Amino acid sequence: MHEQSLVRSLLTQVEQLRIEHGADVVTRVEVEIGPLSGVEPLLVREAFELLVAAEQDANANSQLRPDLELVIHTVPLGCRCRECGSEWSADSCRFVCDHCRSNSVQVISGDEFRLKNITVRMPQQAEVNI
Amino acid sequence: MTSPIEKTIAVNQDLQAEKKRRAAEQRAAFAARGTLVVNIVSSPGAGKTSLLEATAKHWGTSRRLAVLVGDIATERDADRLRPFTPVVQLTTGGACHLELSLIQQGLGQLPADDYQFLFIENIGNLVCPASHDLAEHVRVALLSTTEGDDKPGKYPKMFRTSQALVISKLDLLPHVPFSVEAASDDARQIQPELAIFSLCSLTGAGIAQWCDYLDAMREQLLAGQSSMQEIPPH
Numbered sequence: 001m002h003e004q005s006l007v008r009s010l011l012t013q014v015e016q017l018r019i020e021h022g023a024d025v026v027t028r029v030e031v032e033i034g035p036l037s038g039v040e041p042l043l044v045r046e047a048f049e050l051l052v053a054a055e056q057d058a059n060a061n062s063q064l065r066p067d068l069e070l071v072i073h074t075v076p077l078g079c080r081c082r083e084c085g086s087e088w089s090a091d092s093c094r095f096v097c098d099h100c101r102s103n104s105v106q107v108i109s110g111d112e113f114r115l116k117n118i119t120v121r122m123p124q125q126a127e128v129n130i
Numbered sequence: 131m132t133s134p135i136e137k138t139i140a141v142n143q144d145l146q147a148e149k150k151r152r153a154a155e156q157r158a159a160f161a162a163r164g165t166l167v168v169n170i171v172s173s174p175g176a177g178k179t180s181l182l183e184a185t186a187k188h189w190g191t192s193r194r195l196a197v198l199v200g201d202i203a204t205e206r207d208a209d210r211l212r213p214f215t216p217v218v219q220l221t222t223g224g225a226c227h228l229e230l231s232l233i234q235q236g237l238g239q240l241p242a243d244d245y246q247f248l249f250i251e252n253i254g255n256l257v258c259p260a261s262h263d264l265a266e267h268v269r270v271a272l273l274s275t276t277e278g279d280d281k282p283g284k285y286p287k288m289f290r291t292s293q294a295l296v297i298s299k300l301d302l303l304p305h306v307p308f309s310v311e312a313a314s315d316d317a318r319q320i321q322p323e324l325a326i327f328s329l330c331s332l333t334g335a336g337i338a339q340w341c342d343y344l345d346a347m348r349e350q351l352l353a354g355q356s357s358m359q360e361i362p363p364h
Contacts, residue, residue, distance in 0.1 A: 002258070010145055021139060028138075031145075036287055038261035093286035094319050103322040107290075115141045122135040 003043040006113065007051055011064065014118055018063060023120035025065055030117040034075040034110035036093075041072045073116065078109035149263070153230055156265035160248070166348040167248045169264050171288060172272035173281075174254030177298040179207045180331035181272060182249055185344075186214035188337050194244065198236040199251040200228040207251065216241050227258035230265055246348060256285040268347050271317075274299040275306050279313035282320055289320045293347075296340065300330040 010031070018026050029048075033039050048070045055064045076089035081097035082104040088097075095105035144150070160167050170178050182197055189195065197217040199207045208219035218236045220228060233250060237243070250266060252259045271292040273281055276299060282289045289295065295317050297310055314326050325343060329336025 006145065013143070013145070017139065017141065027136065036290065038258075038287055093283070093290065095322070096319065103319065105322070113145050115143045115145055117138050117140050119136060119138045122137060124134055 003039060004047040004051070006039060007044060007047040010048075010115060011051060011055075013115060015063065017118055018120060021120060022123070024123050025063060025121050026068060026118050027065070027121055028069040028071060028117075028119035029115070030071040030073065030119075032073045032075050032112055032114040032116050034112045035077045036107065036111040037113045039113045041074060044072065045070060075109050075112055077107065080106045080108050082106055149230070153263035153265045156230060156234065157267065160265060160267070161351055161354075163244060164348075164352060165245050165248050166268065166344065166351050167250065167264070167266040168344065168347075169250045169252060169259075169266035169269045170272055171252045171256070171259045171269065171292070172254060172274070173256050173277060176254070176272045176274040176277065177331055178251045178254070178272055179210050181296065181298060181329075181340075182211055182251060183214060184329075184331040184334060184337045185249075185341060186211070188334070188341050193246050194242075195247040195249065196240050196242075196245045197249045197251060198228075198233060198240075200232070200253045202226075202253065216245075222253060226253055226255050227262050228252050228264055229262055233264050247344060256281070256288045260285070260287040260291055267351055268293045268344075270294045270296055272296045272298055273313060273317075275302050275308040275310075277308075279308050279310075279316065282313065282317035286320050289317050289324070292321065292324065294325040294327065294343065297326070297328040298331060300328050300335060301333055 014026055014029055033041050033044065052064055052066060052068055055062045056066050078087065079090050079095060080087045081100060081102055083102035084097060084100040086097060086099040087108070096103050097105060170181065172178055179199070186195065195215050197211050197215050198220055199211065199217060200220045200222060201207055202222055202224055205219045208217045211217040218239045220232050220236050222228065222232065228250065250264055269292045271288055273295060275297065297313060310328050317324055317326070327336055327340045327343065329340055331337065
């Protein structure tokens with residue numbers, strides 16, 4: 001689809017979360033991408049690297065670290081048969097039940113582009129002695 | 131003594147949640163006005179504008195309809211449709227699909243807001259428009275006989291997220307290696323609930339059945355059948 005604009009809004013969201021949680025820096029971003037999301041993992045990675053680098057060039061005080069790690073979890077295309085209720089992971093967009101051959105199939109996962117986790121480094125704090 | 135603390139924060143946020151929310155809101159607003167919104171998607175040249183011309187001619191003045199037509203450049207499609215229906219040309223200047231904000235902008239340029247049917251003619255492209263919810267109630271994939279009957283399997287998301295498949299240019303069938311049955315079977319393997327129509331916009335063959343389907347979809351919308359409210363239909 002349009003990985004560059006999706007990654008741009010991902011990075012904006014990551015920065016908002018960093019501020020909300022009062023963190024110094026974000027060290028890792030984990031996303032989930034499904035095969036029906038219309039989003040190509042390879043292009044997401046490329047856009048991510050380009051945009052992080054561009055941010056470094058544009059803003060010397062950027063909170064985005066050049067070594068910010070991106071972890072992409074690919075989500076299987078999960079299907080459930082409306083007839084017999086069996087569930088499976090499909091390896092193509094042929095929606096036929098493995099068990100009863102029905103083609104009344106519900107997609108239960110695989111269309112997501114989701115921000116799963118971020119890992120942040122919190123400000124150093126003096127240890128409090130009680 | 132100081133210690134850096136690293137922690138992982140679970141977010142689990144759909145990165146398109148806000149877009150989905152806006153589309154659902156606009157879809158409900160259309161439904162409240164009694165407007166059935168039909169998003170027509172296809173490759174360039176499959177006959178989207180011809181289908182809309184034939185639809186408007188078939189209905190004459192018996193239905194209130196309007197068209198928002200997307201193109202990268204020129205007003206050519208709007209010029210073709212203007213004799214039959216209110217139409218707004220949305221020129222994207224290069225974007226390969228329409229987005230909801232362009233639709234909302236186009237709505238403001240239509241002369242009224244109480245249409246029974248609003249057709250959106252998307253940019254000719256079987257890829258990107260599949261991922262953009264334009265607040266439609268029905269997504270219709272148009273496939274012409276000259277494109278080959280193997281297209282549904284090659285562009286699964288477009289066909290998976292559509293409610294209807296219209297096979298166009300039926301008059302060319304004797305001249306091209308295209309099987310209506312093979313294309314229909316291929317599409318139904320991806321989306322078994324597709325309503326499938328074969329027609330020819332130039333001769334009008336099959337247009338009546340297509341228009342009956344649109345009437346039936348609007349009846350369902352007015353009856354508040356919720357199955358039509360979500361795209362994609364999983």
